[in-house]
Amino acid sequence: MALLVLSSIILVTLDLQGSTATKSLRSIFGTVFRPVESVARVITRPATNAWFGITHYNDVTAENELLREKIAQQEGAAVAAAASVRLSQELLALNGLPTLAGINSVSAQVIGDSPSNFAQSVEIDQGTESGIKVGMPVLNAAGLVGKITQVFANRAVVMLITDPQYALSVKIINAPKTTVTTVPNPESTSAVTIVSVPETIDPQITVPTVPATSNIAGFTPGSIAAPRTPIISSSLTIPPGSNVSVRETGILEGRGAGRVPTVRFVDAAQRFGVVQPGSPIVTAGGSLSLAPPDIVVGTVSRVKERLGTAGPLLEIDIVADLSNLSFVRILLYQPITERTAP
Amino acid sequence: MSERLLQIMGSRWTRLVLVSLVLLGLQTTVLNDMRPFSVMIPVMLLFAVTAGTLYGSEIGAISGLIIGVMYDCVLSTPLGLASLVFGAAAYAAGLLPFFVREPTWWTRAITIGIVGAVGELAFPLAQSMVGFSGRFQAHVFVVVAFVVVVGMLVAPLLLPVCRWTLKESLVG
Numbered sequence: 001m002a003l004l005v006l007s008s009i010i011l012v013t014l015d016l017q018g019s020t021a022t023k024s025l026r027s028i029f030g031t032v033f034r035p036v037e038s039v040a041r042v043i044t045r046p047a048t049n050a051w052f053g054i055t056h057y058n059d060v061t062a063e064n065e066l067l068r069e070k071i072a073q074q075e076g077a078a079v080a081a082a083a084s085v086r087l088s089q090e091l092l093a094l095n096g097l098p099t100l101a102g103i104n105s106v107s108a109q110v111i112g113d114s115p116s117n118f119a120q121s122v123e124i125d126q127g128t129e130s131g132i133k134v135g136m137p138v139l140n141a142a143g144l145v146g147k148i149t150q151v152f153a154n155r156a157v158v159m160l161i162t163d164p165q166y167a168l169s170v171k172i173i174n175a176p177k178t179t180v181t182t183v184p185n186p187e188s189t190s191a192v193t194i195v196s197v198p199e200t201i202d203p204q205i206t207v208p209t210v211p212a213t214s215n216i217a218g219f220t221p222g223s224i225a226a227p228r229t230p231i232i233s234s235s236l237t238i239p240p241g242s243n244v245s246v247r248e249t250g251i252l253e254g255r256g257a258g259r260v261p262t263v264r265f266v267d268a269a270q271r272f273g274v275v276q277p278g279s280p281i282v283t284a285g286g287s288l289s290l291a292p293p294d295i296v297v298g299t300v301s302r303v304k305e306r307l308g309t310a311g312p313l314l315e316i317d318i319v320a321d322l323s324n325l326s327f328v329r330i331l332l333y334q335p336i337t338e339r340t341a342p
Numbered sequence: 343m344s345e346r347l348l349q350i351m352g353s354r355w356t357r358l359v360l361v362s363l364v365l366l367g368l369q370t371t372v373l374n375d376m377r378p379f380s381v382m383i384p385v386m387l388l389f390a391v392t393a394g395t396l397y398g399s400e401i402g403a404i405s406g407l408i409i410g411v412m413y414d415c416v417l418s419t420p421l422g423l424a425s426l427v428f429g430a431a432a433y434a435a436g437l438l439p440f441f442v443r444e445p446t447w448w449t450r451a452i453t454i455g456i457v458g459a460v461g462e463l464a465f466p467l468a469q470s471m472v473g474f475s476g477r478f479q480a481h482v483f484v485v486v487a488f489v490v491v492v493g494m495l496v497a498p499l500l501l502p503v504c505r506w507t508l509k510e511s512l513v514g
Contacts, residue, residue, distance in 0.1 A: 044371050115417070
């Protein structure tokens with residue numbers, strides 16, 4: 001027993017130190033085990049298909065109907081969104097700012113899930129030979145999926161964003177401020193609430209110049225005969241960017257299988273007002289972040305207010321469907337701080 | 343030379359590696375896809391525990407170590423963690439004769455279920471000890487309850503396989 005404990009502790013220590021011996025052992029074992037796994041997959045595929053047929057049939061048909069409806073809804077929106085993205089990329093390029101379109105990427109197929117009840121990771125069929133390195137962000141068509149945690153010659157392990165070890169700085173993009181107006185209803189006892197009127201600022205605002213008045217107590221402007229000043233209209237132009245959505249940063253953290261990730265460290269006194277459910281979450285980027293800015297992560301599903309200066313805790317609906325990953329894209333991105341001189 | 347090679351090929355440990363490789367293939371494919379109640383059947387752990395119940399603590403611990411290292415190689419957790427847990431679980435299962443004078447197949451099945459569940463519970467604990475926090479969640483209790491039941495059900499299949507695998511000699 002002592003020998004077992006000692007051997008295991010030595011192995012754990014070596015692996016945590018990043019020993020090449022343990023890496024080689026994993027690599028060799030992976031090479032030996034891959035054909036066995038492939039054969040097992042082929043042999044057991046009928047059983048797996050039967051299982052999915054029995055357990056997921058109703059879900060799949062219901063999902064199909066829902067997806068058809070969603071596709072119909074989103075077809076129009078996608079065209080408009082594509083045009084906006086294109087415009088945004090052109091603007092960023094024009095100003096010499098980095099865009100996701102300028103980062104090289106590698107497509108990979110998901111070849112396996114983590115065979116564990118606790119870890120949240122998948123294995124892909126591309127590795128160092130394709131230029132993949134540890135830490136690179138992994139996306140699918142919907143948004144961020146995770147990051148590379150282990151790389152071998154032609155395979156790599158992706159830690160999903162739901163893994164409790166996953167953390168990333170993100171931005172919460174809040175919608176323009178809204179106003180809730182309560183108007184008393186004269187015909188009934190209850191007040192009528194006008195829901196969320198968007199506060200938009202007209203670029204051309206006409207500010208009337210009012211007649212000169214006095215704030216001196218007991219002095220009524222009307223008591224003296226002042227010459228009447230004519231009302232002159234002046235035009236004040238406010239830049240149109242003032243009603244653009246503002247952003248707040250936080251740290252996204254996974255919480256394990258079946259639990260949605262959360263965003264912490266959001267400023268308690270957000271300069272953009274209250275975080276609304278449905279606000280988009282994108283990666284924050286920056287010189288220390290492993291992901292470039294503006295990769296879509298998800299939307300705020302719930303805001304948990306906390307006492308003191310802790311700030312709100314945001315629960316996130318991830319846009320990528322992590323339970324059904326087939327193909328992913330690895331951005332060959334490294335932050336400036338990680339890049340080595342050629 | 344060839345005699346030595348035959349000796350190695352006929353060794354119980356070679357058989358253990360080969361059988362474990364097949365079981366690992368099943369673990370990473372069909373059992374990984376088929377997850378009743380979102381729980382994967384930890385057949386590798388149950389096999390290690392079966393080795394302990396059949397052949398005692400020492401053989402169980404070594405088997406657990408070997409099976410654990412193989413399992414570690416496909417996990418993203420540090421190498422040696424699963425071997426420690428599997429070895430300890432198999433060692434604990436090997437203590438069965440201290441509690442039951444003449445173990446029968448069903449007492450072994452119960453032991454495999456219970457010790458397997460304890461081993462599965464110990465896995466996130468071991469991960470927490472090396473800095474992988476956040477593994478202990480309410481889902482762990484579902485996993486433990488499921489492994490107890492499945493361990494008992496799968497045990498009648500694992501017992502003969504393990505008995506053949508770790509048999510000292512295939513002849514006689």
